[in-house]
Amino acid sequence: MLKDWSDVYRIGIEEIDRQHQDFFMASHRLYQTILDGQGQQGVSESIEFLRGYAENHFSAEEGLMRAHAYPDLSDHVRQHVSFMRRLGKLEHDLRTFGPSRDLAERALELTQDWLIEHIADEDVLYALHVKSVTPDAAQPGSAASS
Numbered sequence: 001m002l003k004d005w006s007d008v009y010r011i012g013i014e015e016i017d018r019q020h021q022d023f024f025m026a027s028h029r030l031y032q033t034i035l036d037g038q039g040q041q042g043v044s045e046s047i048e049f050l051r052g053y054a055e056n057h058f059s060a061e062e063g064l065m066r067a068h069a070y071p072d073l074s075d076h077v078r079q080h081v082s083f084m085r086r087l088g089k090l091e092h093d094l095r096t097f098g099p100s101r102d103l104a105e106r107a108l109e110l111t112q113d114w115l116i117e118h119i120a121d122e123d124v125l126y127a128l129h130v131k132s133v134t135p136d137a138a139q140p141g142s143a144a145s146s
């Protein structure tokens, strides 16, 4: 089910919150592209866009955690790696079986629902850590510069 972005998903680090919101939109675009029957090309472009976005976003998060010596970095990185692996599997299935409602729902579950859960279960934890070490981390621009 498509969900609206909500401020409850914010972790209080402005740059990361903006990225999460864009990730959410890329997820919806992928879902819509699969449903719209825009063919293999459109689906591949959407999934490539999401993959690139996820890679950049994950590396921004990992850089932030590293810069603040987050103790659970390796567990968190494992979650990112597992997401990329599942995205690869979805892409493979879309190529093999072609777009369908089932695969659209799976794409939404993997991207939108995963992100919501990942934010609530994992990202909030590193955000708390970052903010406890660097109280001004929530300020615009500080995520990249710290």
Ligand SMILES: [Fe+2]
Pocket: 061, 076, 080, 118, 122, 123
């Ligand atoms: Fe994360």
